[in-house]
Amino acid sequence: MSRVAEILHVGTCEIGLDAEGFLIDSDQWFPEVAELVADRDGIELEADHWWLIEFVRAYHARYGNPPLMRVVVAAWRERHGEGSSRDLYRLFPDGPVRLACKYGGLPKPDWCI
Amino acid sequence: MQAPTDDNSIVLVGSAPLSGTAAETVDEASRALRECTGEVVVFFHGNGVDHAMPGYSDQWVGLSGDSRLRLEVCSAAWQRRHSHTLLAPFVISSLVRFWHRLATGYRIAGRGTHAPEESSLADPWVVRIDSVPSEPDSRERLEMVLAGVSLDLPITLVFTGEGRQHLVGGWGRQWRQLVDFDLARVHVLGDGDLESELPVEVLDEEGLERLTAGARGVLVL
Numbered sequence: 001m002s003r004v005a006e007i008l009h010v011g012t013c014e015i016g017l018d019a020e021g022f023l024i025d026s027d028q029w030f031p032e033v034a035e036l037v038a039d040r041d042g043i044e045l046e047a048d049h050w051w052l053i054e055f056v057r058a059y060h061a062r063y064g065n066p067p068l069m070r071v072v073v074a075a076w077r078e079r080h081g082e083g084s085s086r087d088l089y090r091l092f093p094d095g096p097v098r099l100a101c102k103y104g105g106l107p108k109p110d111w112c113i
Numbered sequence: 114m115q116a117p118t119d120d121n122s123i124v125l126v127g128s129a130p131l132s133g134t135a136a137e138t139v140d141e142a143s144r145a146l147r148e149c150t151g152e153v154v155v156f157f158h159g160n161g162v163d164h165a166m167p168g169y170s171d172q173w174v175g176l177s178g179d180s181r182l183r184l185e186v187c188s189a190a191w192q193r194r195h196s197h198t199l200l201a202p203f204v205i206s207s208l209v210r211f212w213h214r215l216a217t218g219y220r221i222a223g224r225g226t227h228a229p230e231e232s233s234l235a236d237p238w239v240v241r242i243d244s245v246p247s248e249p250d251s252r253e254r255l256e257m258v259l260a261g262v263s264l265d266l267p268i269t270l271v272f273t274g275e276g277r278q279h280l281v282g283g284w285g286r287q288w289r290q291l292v293d294f295d296l297a298r299v300h301v302l303g304d305g306d307l308e309s310e311l312p313v314e315v316l317d318e319e320g321l322e323r324l325t326a327g328a329r330g331v332l333v334l
């Protein structure tokens with residue numbers, strides 16, 4: 001398990017983050033945490049960002065791991081009628097699935113995929 | 114002189130060093146070095162990454178005098194088990210790189226594998242899972258499959274013997290994504306009495322033989 005590198009104060013809650021800004025305890029997540037963590041990275045969460053975060057959270061809850069990019073791209077196309085991974089990288093340039101995990105309070109993906 | 118690039122092999126090692134099948138893997142790599150004119154990659158994944166630990170690595174280090182040999186270790190599996198740096202001649206690699214090698218023509222060598230003389234790009238890779246599930250090994254087998262499908266490679270999964278337990282109860286949850294999102298075809302060898310909620314196709318021995326014969330290659334995990 002990761003060590004707490006920083007405490008984030010959200011309202012009256014103290015949220016433990018690791019050195020890369022991922023939540024130590026996923027159960028501490030709530031939407032305001034996502035907004036604050038993303039804001040620290042210079043990202044203002046809008047509707048498509050939230051769609052991606054919620055899609056990744058739901059996938060993780062069902063299967064125990066984050067989705068592959070090809071799965072997210074297929075879901076994005078279903079939502080918008082078209083699109084590619086470029087659209088997802090426009091949302092989160094440093095890695096759409098990884099950052100959706102970060103802002104969604106999920107563990108940092110530790111696989112080499 | 115540079116080795117030809119059209120005769121390269123890859124040996125997959127997923128068993129822990131002291132397990133029964135692990136003892137054969139050094140022989141498989143030696144054989145591949147004798148029979149193959151190009152590069153031989155030994156890819157350690159899952160519990161197999163412990164072969165790179167001091168005390169288990171001597172035979173591999175002995176083989177590494179041949180410059181055509183590369184000893185590659187799955188980075189995620191290594192980091193989950195060990196906090197220290199990997200020592201030479203072992204090098205860090207990834208599941209995606211493993212599949213990329215297969216997709217670009219490396220032949221699979223080793224236990225239970227099969228690489229036909231001729232195959233087309235449309236033929237599927239068959240991944241056969243025949244050992245009982247355990248953590249984190251079970252998840253790492255799934256990751257092996259996900260890495261292949263992330264490259265859009267056609268993969269057909271067959272659960273056989275004790276491997277059928279991967280589809281039962283809580284173990285089945287993680288594999289279900291392959292079916293739900295049409296990422297891979299999933300079969301089970303047997304008589305259909307498996308108590309699994311996954312909509313998988315039941316195969317008999319004849320069906321498995323047909324599947325194997327038409328595969329681009331077979332990996333046993």
